[in-house]
Amino acid sequence: MRKLLTFVLCLGMVVLGLWLFRPLWSEIHQTLPTIQSAVKQIQSFHEKQGSAMEKEDIPTTIAKHIQNRDPSFTVKYQVDSQTMAKYKGLKAAEKREKMTEEFDRQFRKMLDHALREHEYLEHVIEKYTCKWTYSEWNEEVILQFDEIVYRESKEETDAVDEKVEQIVDKLIEPDMTEYQKVKTIHDYIVNHVKYVLRDNGRESNTAYSALFDGESACYGYSMLAFKMLKQAGIDAHIVTGKAISDFNGGKPIGHAWNLVKVKGNWYHMDATFDDPIGPTDEQKPFYDYFLISDKRIKKNHFWNPAEQKYDMPMAKTTYPR
Numbered sequence: 001m002r003k004l005l006t007f008v009l010c011l012g013m014v015v016l017g018l019w020l021f022r023p024l025w026s027e028i029h030q031t032l033p034t035i036q037s038a039v040k041q042i043q044s045f046h047e048k049q050g051s052a053m054e055k056e057d058i059p060t061t062i063a064k065h066i067q068n069r070d071p072s073f074t075v076k077y078q079v080d081s082q083t084m085a086k087y088k089g090l091k092a093a094e095k096r097e098k099m100t101e102e103f104d105r106q107f108r109k110m111l112d113h114a115l116r117e118h119e120y121l122e123h124v125i126e127k128y129t130c131k132w133t134y135s136e137w138n139e140e141v142i143l144q145f146d147e148i149v150y151r152e153s154k155e156e157t158d159a160v161d162e163k164v165e166q167i168v169d170k171l172i173e174p175d176m177t178e179y180q181k182v183k184t185i186h187d188y189i190v191n192h193v194k195y196v197l198r199d200n201g202r203e204s205n206t207a208y209s210a211l212f213d214g215e216s217a218c219y220g221y222s223m224l225a226f227k228m229l230k231q232a233g234i235d236a237h238i239v240t241g242k243a244i245s246d247f248n249g250g251k252p253i254g255h256a257w258n259l260v261k262v263k264g265n266w267y268h269m270d271a272t273f274d275d276p277i278g279p280t281d282e283q284k285p286f287y288d289y290f291l292i293s294d295k296r297i298k299k300n301h302f303w304n305p306a307e308q309k310y311d312m313p314m315a316k317t318t319y320p321r
Contacts, residue, residue: 052078052140055106059113065145066114066121069154076142084139103132103141115309122309123223123238123256124152124206151219156208160227163211168231178234178262179319182269182291185228189221190275190285218272222256225271235261237310241303245273252302259313260291266313267291270301291319 053061055077065073083102087095107130115122126149133142152160171184189210196215198204204213207227210220222238229236236258243255257270270289289297294315305312 052076052138054078055080055110058110058143059117062111062114062145063118063121066125066148067118067154069148069150070145071148072144072146074142074144076140079134079139079141081139099134103134106141107132107143112309119238119309120157120223120226123219123240124150124157126151152206152208156206160207160211160224164207164224164227164231168228172232179291181232181234182229182260182262185225185232185234186269186271186274186290187285189225189228189271193221193224193271193275195221195272195275218256221272221275222258225258225269229258229260237308237312239268239303239308239312241301241307243270243273243302244300255301257289257301259315261313262291262319265317265319266315267293267317267319268297268301268315270297287321293318 053075058075058077061075065075087098087102090098111130128145128148130143130145132144134140135142167188168185171188172181176184192214193210194215195217196204197217204215205217205219207216207220207223210216210224216224226236226238238256239259240254240256242252243257244250244252255272257268257272260267260269268289269291273289274286276284276286292315296318297315303312
């Protein structure tokens with residue numbers, strides 16, 4: 001009996017409520033489609049953004065976008081609960097400051113990791129912008145890369161890879177020693193590339209321009225050497241820093257060269273500085289900067305190991321000649 005009375009009482013309250021709010025029903029009915037549309041837009045935006053990835057997967061994803069030469073892209077990752085726990089007790093201003101430092105640090109680390117795994121990519125990027133936003137509601141960070149300018153297109157890099165494979169197959173004999181392979185590649189670059197420094201900086205300063213146009217500045221020399229050495233099975237890196245040469249009035253300017261591993265030891269190789277004039281088979285290359293030590297090249301080359309996107313090895317000795 002009590003259950004029946006309770007049911008009747010509740011039913012009466014519902015009816016009373018409907019009667020009292022009947023003037024609002026038409027307005028609610030008119031507003032409902034707008035609300036539904038807004039919800040769909042939010043859902044659509046979320047779907048376009050994609051689901052959040054693990055933070056460990058972000059460097060590989062960034063590298064893939066750069067390999068594809070995407071001019072802009074968005075990635076997002078889930079922030080781990082331990083990271084957020086550090087800031088829960090802070091006041092709003094301090095929390096915002098600390099979290100900004102945290103996400104800036106995470107971004108630099110992830111980008112460095114992406115370029116560390118794919119070293120060549122670092123040198124095809126001319127410039128970029130990246131903004132991150134944090135959603136405290138779902139604890140996600142969104143990285144938005146925009147205005148990425150590449151000095152070498154994907155098609156150009158693909159052409160370099162194909163051409164390098166052909167050249168190295170012709171130049172390198174199976175019975176060559178590591179030293180002979182490196183020297184052959186060094187001499188080929190010096191004899192086939194003309195040093196040209198253009199006013200527009202890094203443009204036309206790539207492995208593609210060095211290989212297909214026959215001219216480039218230091219980036220092209222070092223990028224082509226990197227590709228050719230890797231194709232020949234020689235471990236190598238690209239070093240970025242500054243150098244002093246005769247033509248720049250004794251002032252250090254931006255420069256790039258290579259580190260090369262021969263018989264288990266690392267050495268510096270600067271094909272740009274070993275190029276006396278330009279592309280001519282009659283002009284013999286210099287060897288002043290061929291497989292030399294840190295100490296020797298530091299006379300006019302300067303670099304910061306922490307700025308390289310890899311663990312920079314030491315070149316302790318000069319290769320015996």
